[in-house]
Amino acid sequence: VSGSDAGPALGPGPEFDLIRRILARAAAGEVEVGPGDDAAVLRGGIVVSVDMAVEDVHFRRSWLTPEEIGGRAAAAALSDLAAMAATPVGALLSLALPAGDVAAAAALADGARSVIEAAGAALLGGDVSGSPGPWILDVVAIGSTPRPALRRGARAGDELWVTGELGGTAAALYAWSRGIEPPPGARRRFASPRPRIREALWLADRGLVRAMIDVSDGVAGDAGHIAAASGARAILEVACLPVDADASATGDGVRLALSGGEDYELLFAAAAGLVEPERPAFEDRFGARLTRIGRITNGEGAWLQDEAGSLAPAPAGGFQHFRTEAR
Amino acid sequence: VSGSDAGPALGPGPEFDLIRRILARAAAGEVEVGPGDDAAVLRGGIVVSVDMAVEDVHFRRSWLTPEEIGGRAAAAALSDLAAMAATPVGALLSLALPAGDVAAAAALADGARSVIEAAGAALLGGDVSGSPGPWILDVVAIGSTPRPALRRGARAGDELWVTGELGGTAAALYAWSRGIEPPPGARRRFASPRPRIREALWLADRGLVRAMIDVSDGVAGDAGHIAAASGARAILEVACLPVDADASATGDGVRLALSGGEDYELLFAAAAGLVEPERPAFEDRFGARLTRIGRITNGEGAWLQDEAGSLAPAPAGGFQHFRTEAR
Numbered sequence: 001v002s003g004s005d006a007g008p009a010l011g012p013g014p015e016f017d018l019i020r021r022i023l024a025r026a027a028a029g030e031v032e033v034g035p036g037d038d039a040a041v042l043r044g045g046i047v048v049s050v051d052m053a054v055e056d057v058h059f060r061r062s063w064l065t066p067e068e069i070g071g072r073a074a075a076a077a078l079s080d081l082a083a084m085a086a087t088p089v090g091a092l093l094s095l096a097l098p099a100g101d102v103a104a105a106a107a108l109a110d111g112a113r114s115v116i117e118a119a120g121a122a123l124l125g126g127d128v129s130g131s132p133g134p135w136i137l138d139v140v141a142i143g144s145t146p147r148p149a150l151r152r153g154a155r156a157g158d159e160l161w162v163t164g165e166l167g168g169t170a171a172a173l174y175a176w177s178r179g180i181e182p183p184p185g186a187r188r189r190f191a192s193p194r195p196r197i198r199e200a201l202w203l204a205d206r207g208l209v210r211a212m213i214d215v216s217d218g219v220a221g222d223a224g225h226i227a228a229a230s231g232a233r234a235i236l237e238v239a240c241l242p243v244d245a246d247a248s249a250t251g252d253g254v255r256l257a258l259s260g261g262e263d264y265e266l267l268f269a270a271a272a273g274l275v276e277p278e279r280p281a282f283e284d285r286f287g288a289r290l291t292r293i294g295r296i297t298n299g300e301g302a303w304l305q306d307e308a309g310s311l312a313p314a315p316a317g318g319f320q321h322f323r324t325e326a327r
Numbered sequence: 328v329s330g331s332d333a334g335p336a337l338g339p340g341p342e343f344d345l346i347r348r349i350l351a352r353a354a355a356g357e358v359e360v361g362p363g364d365d366a367a368v369l370r371g372g373i374v375v376s377v378d379m380a381v382e383d384v385h386f387r388r389s390w391l392t393p394e395e396i397g398g399r400a401a402a403a404a405l406s407d408l409a410a411m412a413a414t415p416v417g418a419l420l421s422l423a424l425p426a427g428d429v430a431a432a433a434a435l436a437d438g439a440r441s442v443i444e445a446a447g448a449a450l451l452g453g454d455v456s457g458s459p460g461p462w463i464l465d466v467v468a469i470g471s472t473p474r475p476a477l478r479r480g481a482r483a484g485d486e487l488w489v490t491g492e493l494g495g496t497a498a499a500l501y502a503w504s505r506g507i508e509p510p511p512g513a514r515r516r517f518a519s520p521r522p523r524i525r526e527a528l529w530l531a532d533r534g535l536v537r538a539m540i541d542v543s544d545g546v547a548g549d550a551g552h553i554a555a556a557s558g559a560r561a562i563l564e565v566a567c568l569p570v571d572a573d574a575s576a577t578g579d580g581v582r583l584a585l586s587g588g589e590d591y592e593l594l595f596a597a598a599a600g601l602v603e604p605e606r607p608a609f610e611d612r613f614g615a616r617l618t619r620i621g622r623i624t625n626g627e628g629a630w631l632q633d634e635a636g637s638l639a640p641a642p643a644g645g646f647q648h649f650r651t652e653a654r
Contacts, residue, residue: 040451042416042469046373048451050467052421056459089369094379094465124367124375131461132383138421138465140377142369 049080070111077141085204086143088121151229154269167247170260233299376407397438404468412531413470415448478556481596494574497587551629560626
């Protein structure tokens with residue numbers, strides 16, 4: 001794996017344009033995989049990712065306990081390691097809180113730590129400072145892998161697979177945005193996501209993964225990232241999507257599953273026919289579905305295919321802070 | 328170096344109590360140096376530090392250009408690597424900005440990148456999200472070192488040395504807090520700190536460093552951290568402090584030098600007599616002073632010694648966000 005050709009190749013959308021612009025001139029040194037993947041990979045297979053969570057952008061305090069807020073921020077960073085098929089080693093936690101909320105810091109850190117430790121890593125350190133208003137958390141996750149799973153590497157003929165179910169976190173946001181309490185399962189999906197660390201290692205160890213990403217921008221947007229990085233087209237077969245039951249119950253399940261962001265499931269491309277024989281063992285071991293949801297072809301972009309077989313461009317990536325969360 | 332006995336040993340003050348509480352149960356795994364030092368050290372000598380900068384806590388937009396804000400955040404994280412005598416490898420940048428300020432993101436990133444590249448590292452990636460108000464930057468700096476310089480290791484009889492001059496950034500804050508524009512030199516010290524990366528490697532390569540920290544909480548507070556981590560007493564000889572000229576001009580130079588925080592100079596303990604013979608070469612090479620400012624004795628805490636020889640406890644660590652920046 002060489003980073004020299006790893007210019008940032010991201011799917012469409014204003015947030016990605018911005019990241020692309022920021023990283024355009026970023027260099028590569030002791031670095032195997034630079035900007036544009038789920039995490040940076042350093043020589044020796046050290047993988048580093050960072051994830052910021054800002055109150056009223058990524059969460060609201062009225063929705064979650066401080067422990068859940070801390071755990072969710074940690075899960076987001078660890079999920080980037082899962083996407084690289086890396087084993088978590090440690091994490092650093094930065095907190096910024098208004099002076100009056102200092103008592104919450106220990107609860108935030110406890111929540112983060114328990115998720116970090118459940119992933120087999122250690123909380124290595126951190127930083128606490130003031131904030132003029134919002135709670136801010138930033139988690140750095142550090143892992144290692146001999147062979148990172150990248151976004152690039154998918155080829156025409158590959159199948160696209162996803163772990164678990166999609167749209168559950170979006171169903172929770174859907175309820176909160178209407179002023180109602182989400183169903184318990186949807187709330188749990190949002191409040192306590194579990195990064196798919198062991199699942200990623202299991203899949204990668206069996207040689208099933210050609211390209212992988214975690215579902216953090218909605219599966220349509222994330223399929224677009226794999227397509228862009230791989231120089232190929234991703235086709236999602238809408239009828240195959242494993243839509244979360246609470247998402248379905250809204251009557252808008254497919255849309256929530258496609259663009260609902262932050263499910264922290266794994267989306268990966270595999271050579272045709274390899275995954276299905278392993279599927280029962282995966283589902284048995286992890287108690288989670290493994291579903292073929294599409295394929296890779298020549299071309300570009302992420303596309304949706306309906307049951308009649310007709311194709312349409314997928315909606316641009318899901319959760320775009322600057323568009324949907326502007327205030 | 329083993330992390331098993333590396334419980335967080337920090338100097339006094341409410342912010343440190345909080346960090347201590349958060350990290351108290353943090354574990355050590357593949358980790359050589361865990362919580363409580365300037366950065367975490369992983370097996371293989373990979374060093375990781377993180378530094379968050381929040382508008383109206385760490386900086387004001389009316390004081391600095393976006394490029395300076397980005398550069399300063401990067402310098403703070405890189406200075407933690409310098410404190411460990413680590414060679415920078417790469418950095419990750421997270422930004423959170425209100426929707427209307429997106430245009431500033433490229434300037435913030437440009438400022439960070441130029442400081443990162445000047446330190447010999449690469450900008451490896453990053454993340455951009457919305458903010459409900461303040462600008463927020465978080466920089467993760469990654470380095471490597473075969474032999475990290477730690478806060479512990481100072482012994483009775485050692486000398487305490489500091490690079491450069493102290494109080495310049497505090498002099499800038501002193502002016503701004505009175506509504507006047509700082510002198511150019513003081514403003515530059517605040518706006519464009521240069522992490523002492525090469526200086527740290529030079530000192531460590533010559534075996535001059537027994538314990539080291541970067542001056543980010545005021546030299547009195549940081550001497551307290553070395554004392555606490557080393558199980559010893561740090562005595563600062565007030566008459567020896569290299570007080571910045573703009574700090575002196577305020578009439579309150581010693582106080583600004585002692586507790587003014589964020590000078591990003593290096594404070595280190597060295598065996599008696601070793602540094603002085605190397606001082607001219609250091610000053611010639613780096614164009615910066617190298618000054619003996621005190622000593623290590625048996626005991627605990629950081630103490631000030633006046634010219635008459637009498638001792639008093641040093642003021643508790645300098646820049647404490649929750650106390651001085653509460654709003």
